[in-house]
Amino acid sequence: MAYNEKVIDHYERPRNVGSMDKNEAGVGTGLVGAPACGDVMKLQIRVNEAGIIEDAKFKTFGCGSAIASSSLVTEWVKGKTLDEAGTIKNTQIAQHLALPPVKIHCSVLAEDAIKAAIADYRTKNDRQAAE
Amino acid sequence: MVKKSNGANIDLPIYLDYQATTPLDPRVLDVMMPYLTTKFGNPHSRNHSIGWEAEKGVELARKQVADLIGADSKEIIFTSGATESNNLALKGVAHFYGDRKNHIVTPVTEHKCVLDSCRHLEQEGFKVTYIPVQQNGIVDLDVLAGAITDETVMVSIMAVNNEIGVIQPLEEIGALCRERKVFFHTDAAQATGKIPLDVNAMNIDLMSISGHKMYGPMGVGVLYVRRRPRVRLKALITGGGQERGMRSGTLPTPLIVGIGEACAIATKEMGADNEHIRRLSDRLHDGLTSSLGDIFLNGDREKRYPGNLNFSFAYVEGESLMMGIKDLAVSSGSACTSASLEPSYVLRALGVDEELAHTSLRLGIGRFTTEAEIDYAVECLREHVNKLRSMSPLWEMAQEGIDLKSIEWSEH
Numbered sequence: 001m002a003y004n005e006k007v008i009d010h011y012e013r014p015r016n017v018g019s020m021d022k023n024e025a026g027v028g029t030g031l032v033g034a035p036a037c038g039d040v041m042k043l044q045i046r047v048n049e050a051g052i053i054e055d056a057k058f059k060t061f062g063c064g065s066a067i068a069s070s071s072l073v074t075e076w077v078k079g080k081t082l083d084e085a086g087t088i089k090n091t092q093i094a095q096h097l098a099l100p101p102v103k104i105h106c107s108v109l110a111e112d113a114i115k116a117a118i119a120d121y122r123t124k125n126d127r128q129a130a131e
Numbered sequence: 132m133v134k135k136s137n138g139a140n141i142d143l144p145i146y147l148d149y150q151a152t153t154p155l156d157p158r159v160l161d162v163m164m165p166y167l168t169t170k171f172g173n174p175h176s177r178n179h180s181i182g183w184e185a186e187k188g189v190e191l192a193r194k195q196v197a198d199l200i201g202a203d204s205k206e207i208i209f210t211s212g213a214t215e216s217n218n219l220a221l222k223g224v225a226h227f228y229g230d231r232k233n234h235i236v237t238p239v240t241e242h243k244c245v246l247d248s249c250r251h252l253e254q255e256g257f258k259v260t261y262i263p264v265q266q267n268g269i270v271d272l273d274v275l276a277g278a279i280t281d282e283t284v285m286v287s288i289m290a291v292n293n294e295i296g297v298i299q300p301l302e303e304i305g306a307l308c309r310e311r312k313v314f315f316h317t318d319a320a321q322a323t324g325k326i327p328l329d330v331n332a333m334n335i336d337l338m339s340i341s342g343h344k345m346y347g348p349m350g351v352g353v354l355y356v357r358r359r360p361r362v363r364l365k366a367l368i369t370g371g372g373q374e375r376g377m378r379s380g381t382l383p384t385p386l387i388v389g390i391g392e393a394c395a396i397a398t399k400e401m402g403a404d405n406e407h408i409r410r411l412s413d414r415l416h417d418g419l420t421s422s423l424g425d426i427f428l429n430g431d432r433e434k435r436y437p438g439n440l441n442f443s444f445a446y447v448e449g450e451s452l453m454m455g456i457k458d459l460a461v462s463s464g465s466a467c468t469s470a471s472l473e474p475s476y477v478l479r480a481l482g483v484d485e486e487l488a489h490t491s492l493r494l495g496i497g498r499f500t501t502e503a504e505i506d507y508a509v510e511c512l513r514e515h516v517n518k519l520r521s522m523s524p525l526w527e528m529a530q531e532g533i534d535l536k537s538i539e540w541s542e543h
Contacts, residue, residue, distance in 0.1 A: 011454060017522045034540030035486030035525055038448055042524035059524040063450040
């Protein structure tokens with residue numbers, strides 16, 4: 001199967017690979033997928049006091065398209081507010097990377113990862129606000 | 132062409148997919164060529180010398196194949212390949228004996244064409260018992276013995292597994308089948324010319340052979356059909372009654388002299404081939420296991436054809452690894468199913484965890500593999516496994532001592 005050049009580019013030069021301290025107050029972590037399904041994505045965001053995503057990091061176990069999808073969304077979420085980032089749709093990811101039908105689930109997982117990271121950040125900060 | 136630091140030149144990509152197909156041995160092509168040009172006759176033309184010449188080529192090839200497996204020339208039926216041979220063996224025998232015996236026994240790790248032939252027979256009303264294999268991929272003889280009933284017409288067990296390379300105990304299986312008076316068919320596509328096979332010593336009644344898995348041409352195969360005691364079968368392809376009525380159709384002379392020569396070369400050189408392949412296999416195995424942790428060889432280490440090493444590289448997904456090692460032509464399992472996202476059913480049958488099954492690669496070594504190629508492959512795999520692990524959340528969690536099984540994953 002031939003890969004799209006954007007997928008290859010993200011696979012060979014993945015953006016924002018890494019980890020943040022998940023216990024840090026400004027950090028939201030999303031961990032989605034399952035090893036048994038062959039895809040696991042960890043996406044982390046650091047949110048500043050203005051509610052803007054300052055930085056994003058990912059680590060992914062999965063095929064080239066899964067790696068590319070997560071790498072791409074780390075680029076896209078940076079500089080966005082949480083609400084803006086929450087509007088990123090899997091169809092946009094799939095379209096940008098020209099994913100074939102068998103790889104659409106990779107873009108779905110990347111969307112889930114953003115949502116999970118945002119939700120984690122909000123739960124953490126709501127809890128802190130309540131204390 | 133890449134110049135290596137030690138001065139050796141290697142051509143890229145490196146072919147490490149010898150289970151999918153093998154390159155044609157140039158000596159085989161030399162023998163085939165005249166039959167594609169001047170000796171173009173129809174081997175069934177009985178009225179002129181051009182036909183007789185082609186027939187002579189076919190009959191020599193029949194003897195060359197027979198000699199490799201200890202059979203008689205009359206027991207060799209030419210087909211289009213191992214898939215047809217397996218279909219003919221299973222359906223042909225089942226259809227001939229079906230009114231008396233209607234049960235077949237086969238392991239779950241067989242090639243798709245055996246399993247699919249069985250499925251078709253089931254739809255026709257035959258009964259099939261799919262026996263499990265042990266964790267090392269080998270059939271348990273007691274389980275096999277327990278699965279054979281008075282209704283059983285045939286046991287079909289492959290000689291060397293295409294995905295994991297394990298060798299089944301053919302002699303013991305053959306003895307058991309003979310004792311219980313059931314036919315023993317073996318799919319020897321991955322075994323012929325690579326391990327010693329003797330249809331009489333092993334009590335094999337039917338054997339499938341493929342040309343292009345043993346340095347012969349694609350598009351030709353063989354079904355060995357025993358004459359004493361006689362095995363009968365109902366043809367799948369009817370017509371002019373060629374091949375003793377078991378397989379009609381004009382024989383493709385160039386392909387047949389090709390598979391014949393491939394067998395003749397294997398008869399002469401199997402020992403030397405195996406020594407070469409064993410040495411490179413050990414080099415690859417030791418090179419990988421000494422430099423990378425958490426990698427697992429699938430299938431028995433000893434009872435295997437050394438030209439097949441199937442490894443799971445934990446925490447690294449197989450498809451992404453293949454994308455990285457693009458200078459190595461390898462497979463994540465069997466080529467027939469590599470379009471599917473499901474992990475290998477063979478590895479699952481061994482009890483390999485689904486997550487590990489997603490991390491497996493099959494590395495195939497053959498007659499033309501070189502030491503420089505193996506060293507390049509080890510380096511390339513080491514680099515990319517380490518790179519992908521550095522970006523794998525599972526590797527990170529494992530390094531932190533988190534038990535991945537303790538996490539509630541969201542299955543999707």
